[in-house]
Amino acid sequence: MTRRLTFNIFRYNPQDPESVPHTDNFVLEEAERMTLYIALTKIREEQDHSLTFDFCCRAGICGACAMVINGRPGLACKTLTKDLPDEITLMPLPVFKLVGDLSVDTGTWFSAMNEKVESWVHTNKKMDPTVQEERMNNALAEEIYELERCVECGCCVAACGTANMRQDFLGAVALNRIARFIMDPRDERTEKEYFEVVGTDEGIFGCMGLLACEDVCPKQLPLQDQLGILRRQMGWTAVKQLFHIAK
Numbered sequence: 371m372t373r374r375l376t377f378n379i380f381r382y383n384p385q386d387p388e389s390v391p392h393t394d395n396f397v398l399e400e401a402e403r404m405t406l407y408i409a410l411t412k413i414r415e416e417q418d419h420s421l422t423f424d425f426c427c428r429a430g431i432c433g434a435c436a437m438v439i440n441g442r443p444g445l446a447c448k449t450l451t452k453d454l455p456d457e458i459t460l461m462p463l464p465v466f467k468l469v470g471d472l473s474v475d476t477g478t479w480f481s482a483m484n485e486k487v488e489s490w491v492h493t494n495k496k497m498d499p500t501v502q503e504e505r506m507n508n509a510l511a512e513e514i515y516e517l518e519r520c521v522e523c524g525c526c527v528a529a530c531g532t533a534n535m536r537q538d539f540l541g542a543v544a545l546n547r548i549a550r551f552i553m554d555p556r557d558e559r560t561e562k563e564y565f566e567v568v569g570t571d572e573g574i575f576g577c578m579g580l581l582a583c584e585d586v587c588p589k590q591l592p593l594q595d596q597l598g599i600l601r602r603q604m605g606w607t608a609v610k611q612l613f614h615i616a617k
């Protein structure tokens with residue numbers, strides 16, 4: 371039997387002084403293999419043209435459609451309604467600036483984060499286009515690629531207790547990013563330089579370790595492992611700094 375789904379959707383337009391935060395209810399007949407993307411598009415086309423939400427790839431690749439689905443951050447385009455109860459509550463991701471309804475500005479947050487952790491390979495080697503590229507060990511390249519699969523959706527940040535309490539917290543996504551550069555033999559940053567970026571309360575020592583980040587990551591990044599490794603590395607660097615032996 372076809373289910374009738376009830377959607378409780380957060381509505382608010384911060385640009386409109388008359389707008390008041392509230393939820394609107396929409397009822398929709400479920401279709402086979404319906405995703406939340408399809409449901410929201412149908413609601414916007416047939417019931418309320420002003421409903422605001424973000425989508426781009428519809429394939430779990432761009433990270434744009436993240437929202438809080440029945441209390442849990444996730445990607446709307448990868449969520450099938452058949453896996454949800456008859457009543458579905460959709461809220462925008464917390465932590466990020468609200469654009470309107472379910473749409474948030476993750477771009478500004480991510481570009482500030484990328485600048486803060488200097489998310490690029492630091493090297494003094496001059497690029498010579500006439501020389502063959504240096505090969506990287508395949509196993510290592512795969513390990514790095516595993517961490518590179520992040521789609522910057524923001525789910526891990528939205529689920530993080532520390533990020534919700536403290537705006538300066540870097541979040542699992544940034545800590546994972548640094549872990550990726552530490553692994554990369556082309557990056558010439560020293561232990562001390564990495565420590566300055568993440569060996570702080572804004573970084574790994576502000577993390578409570580409850581791992582909501584890993585639970586909600588739609589790309590199943592190994593955040594738990596990376597946070598553990600980084601905590602140990604930064605702990606050792608702190609000890610070495612005490613004895614003035616950190617490089």
Ligand code: SF4
Pocket residue numbers: 526529530531532533541542576577578579580581582583584597
């Ligand atoms: S383990 Fe750390 S980064 Fe992950 S959700 Fe908890 S506090 Fe945030």
Ligand code: SF4
Pocket residue numbers: 433519520521522523524525526527542543546586587588589590591
């Ligand atoms: S680590 Fe996972 S949850 Fe966090 S931004 Fe990347 S893909 Fe999204």
Ligand code: FES
Pocket residue numbers: 424425426427428429430431432433434435436445446447448
């Ligand atoms: S629309 Fe791109 S991840 Fe959902």
